[in-house]
Structures are given as C-alpha cells and as structure tokens.
Amino acid sequence: MRVSGTQIYDEGGERSGAVVAYQDVTTENNALAQREEFVSAVSHELRTPLTSILGYLELASTDPSVPNLPRSYLAVASRNADRLERLINDLLTAGSGELEVTRTAIDLREVTTEAVATHQLRAKERGITVDFDAPEPCIVRGDRIRLAQVCDNLLSNAVKYSRDGGRVEVTLESTHGHAVLTVADDGIGIAAEEQGQIFDRFYRTSAARQSSVPGTGLGLHISRRLVQAQHGTLTFRSSEDSGSTFIVTLPQEVS
Ligand code: ADP
Secondary structure (H helix, E strand, O other), rough: OEEEEEEEEEEOOOOEEEEEEEEEHHHHHHHHHHHHHHHHHHHHHHHHHHHHHHHHHHHHOOOOOOOOOOOOHHHHHHHHHHHHHHHHHHHHHHHHOOOOOEEEEEEEHHHHHHHHHHHHHHHHHOEEEEEEEEOOOOOEEEOHHHHHHHHHHHHHHHOOOOOOOEEEEEEEEEEOOOOEEEEEOOOOOHHHHHHOOOEEEOOOOOHHHHHOOOOOHEEEEEEHHHHHHOOOOEEEEEEOOOEEEEEEEEEEEEO
C-alpha cells in the first residue's frame, strides 16, 4: 500500500481539510520482486560457469606439478564456456520478438540420439539412466539447430528434476503424418496448480526454486516457441512427486 496526502486551504489561506490517497501497489511490488529474483538467478547462473572457466584456465597456465597442458582442466573450462554460451543465447532468444527457423528435411532420430548421448554422461554421475531406442530414422520438416536446442532443454530438465537413481525414457514414433517425441522422467513432477504457468517466461515452480537445481525459467518458454515456429506442438502431463512427460509433435516430411 502506498499512502500519499496533501492539505487543502481555503481562499483566505486557512487550512480547510486534507486528502489522503491509498494506492494498491501489490502488482508493482510483485513485478519488482520477480525482476529482482530473475536478475539474481541470472547473475548466479552466469557467474558459476565463468568462475569455473577462469579457475581452470588459471590452473592450466600456472600448475607447475603437471609438465604437459592438463587436458582435463581445459575440458571443464570448455564445458562451462558452452554452458555460458547456451545461457546467453537463451537470454537473447527470449527477448527477441520473431524466432527465425529454417525448415528442411532432417532426421529427428539423429538429433535426439546426439542430445541423449550428451545428457547420459551427466545423468550417470547421479545414477540416472537415460534410455532411447528408435529403430527407424524419423524425417521431419524442421530446423536442425533449433530442434537440437529443444531436445537439449527437455533432456536437461528431465535429468535436472529427477532424483538420484531415477530413470528417463525417450521415445520417438510416427503417427498420422506426425513425429511424436516424448521425454518422460520419474522425478519431482509439477504441482497441479502450477501447471498452467510453466511455459511463461522466467517461471520456475516452487519445488524447483526451493531445490538447489539451477535454472532461469527460460528453457520451456523458448522451446515451445521454437516448436510452434516449426508448425508443431509442445505439451506435457505431470503429477507432483511422481514425474513428468513432455511431448513434442512435428509434421513429417512427405516423400
Ligand atoms: P529452468 O531453467 O528453471 O529449468 P525451464 O523453462 O526449462 O526452466 O522450465 C520451467 C520450470 O518448469 C522449471 O523451473 C521447473 O519448475 C519446471 N519443470 C520443467 N521441466 C520439468 C521436469 N521434467 N520435472 C519437473 N519440473 C519441471
């Protein structure tokens, strides 16, 4: 509540009254709090990989105990530089009005296989299995880089929001001229009352915010826009505490 007041004087200069205004500023304050929370999340997200890059590069250039350039240091620095690049791209994409996509015939099985391989490594460290088995190529009309970005986001979330020892299952099928890609996990799930908001820009569920899982709430917003720009859909079903399934459909290439 913002309160402001002013005195009223009559023609002779005598004080004759006062006006007090009470203004409800809840929305303004909420927006401000949201913006502050976002800036703090993004700063943290940018700073963590950068600190790691600088640290490992410093070690690589000054550690006297290792005669040759330690490749493992560079690998960590490079992984973190990738993370920073992805984050900056996300920030730029989320802020842009029109998303550019080029649609050509691409094999979604290939794109998915690459994304699965990338995330299997990180998943393994936490005892999470990521299964994907698609016997046939699956040709869709889409943008390879943008679809890789979508697969990357969905797999990254499935692993991030899984519990240690969990299981992620990826499937790819063709039905009625559409490719259907599903990414299912048995992780923390999404509460029913928050399900309407998860595609909103910067939205993170309270479970995600309370956990130590890093994130900015941009990935799903961008992924949905990217899939829609390729004439597809991105939907999900989820129940709190028992997992989520994200479903992408894309028009298939007619040969
Ligand atoms: P973030 O960077 O926070 O992971 P996203 O835009 O990718 O952002 O997702 C938005 C929010 O949706 C997440 O913060 C999380 O609360 C929820 N979410 C997304 N994927 C999952 C999932 N597989 N399981 C549980 N919650 C999820």
